[in-house]
Amino acid sequence: MSPEVFAFFDEATNTISYVVKDPAGVSCAVIDSVLDFDYASGRTDTRSADAIIAFIRQHDLKVEWLLESHVHADHLSAAPYIQDAVGGKIGIGDNIRVVQDTFGKVFNEGTEFQRDGSQFDRLFVDGDSLHIGQMRGDVMHTPGHTPACLTYVIGDAAFVGDTLFMPDFGTARCDFPGGSSETLYNSIQKILSLPDETRIFVGHDYKAPGRDDYAWETTVGAQKAANVHVGAGTSKDAFVSMRDSRDATLAMPRLIIPSLQINMRAGQMPEPDEKGDVFLKVPINKL
Numbered sequence: 001m002s003p004e005v006f007a008f009f010d011e012a013t014n015t016i017s018y019v020v021k022d023p024a025g026v027s028c029a030v031i032d033s034v035l036d037f038d039y040a041s042g043r044t045d046t047r048s049a050d051a052i053i054a055f056i057r058q059h060d061l062k063v064e065w066l067l068e069s070h071v072h073a074d075h076l077s078a079a080p081y082i083q084d085a086v087g088g089k090i091g092i093g094d095n096i097r098v099v100q101d102t103f104g105k106v107f108n109e110g111t112e113f114q115r116d117g118s119q120f121d122r123l124f125v126d127g128d129s130l131h132i133g134q135m136r137g138d139v140m141h142t143p144g145h146t147p148a149c150l151t152y153v154i155g156d157a158a159f160v161g162d163t164l165f166m167p168d169f170g171t172a173r174c175d176f177p178g179g180s181s182e183t184l185y186n187s188i189q190k191i192l193s194l195p196d197e198t199r200i201f202v203g204h205d206y207k208a209p210g211r212d213d214y215a216w217e218t219t220v221g222a223q224k225a226a227n228v229h230v231g232a233g234t235s236k237d238a239f240v241s242m243r244d245s246r247d248a249t250l251a252m253p254r255l256i257i258p259s260l261q262i263n264m265r266a267g268q269m270p271e272p273d274e275k276g277d278v279f280l281k282v283p284i285n286k287l
């Protein structure tokens with residue numbers, strides 16, 4: 001089974017959101033949606049999410065799932081906003097509870113912040129399946145970038161989030177709390193054990209040296225042959241030393257502080273104060 005895949009690229013955060021549609025019906029899932037956020041003014045904007053909602057309405061699609069590949073550190077999720085407009089259940093990896101525990105401490109959240117994943121409609125573990133109309137999706141736990149990262153394998157398409165990027169760009173960083181380059185290597189081997197013709201859809205693209213256009217679709221075979229970080233049989237030791245030394249040079253993502261506080265709540269803002277105003281925190285010297 002080959003799902004129809006429609007990509008929505010957000011240039012501000014280099015994120016690709018996907019609408020994945022059952023070719024035999026009107027059911028679909030939305031993967032990794034974006035709520036636009038201007039950090040300088042503290043203002044949200046729904047332009048990116050509205051484009052997805054308009055597409056869904058225009059094609060009379062039925063949203064069954066709003067899937068998150070992980071708790072993103074570089075953009076805010078629009079899952080609850082899209083859910084309010086067109087429905088669907090919000091799903092993420094069961095290890096979200098580990099992420100909530102870690103960042104609940106970083107942001108000194110009170111007991112009203114539940115660390116049991118209950119903000120989401122469904123928590124997936126490795127080997128779980130889901131349905132989008134007649135199409136079956138299989139859930140693979142692929143940690144390393146974060147402890148809760150999932151890959152959704154839907155028909156002949158794998159949505160890998162931030163594990164593998166395009167072959168000429170490589171792989172995702174592993175230096176966030178709970179990340180591990182060794183774990184990511186093992187997760188990538190699971191993805192690369194899918195059939196060579198499996199289509200791979202990545203969660204971000206930043207172009208790459210020598211490439212002028214954004215790209216987000218590749219295959220397992222192409223990754224195995226040519227991924228600059230893990231292709232051509234790169235050993236675990238070589239990957240780990242490359243990844244760890246490279247990560248040591250990377251700055252934090254611009255939106256990590258707002259993203260974590262909102263995405264660990266399934267895309268909801270923190271509770272408003274008594275006047276109804278919403279605030280985010282900036283932890284000093286803790287990230």
Ligand SMILES: [Fe+2]
Binds near residue numbers: 071072074162
């Ligand atoms: Fe990420």
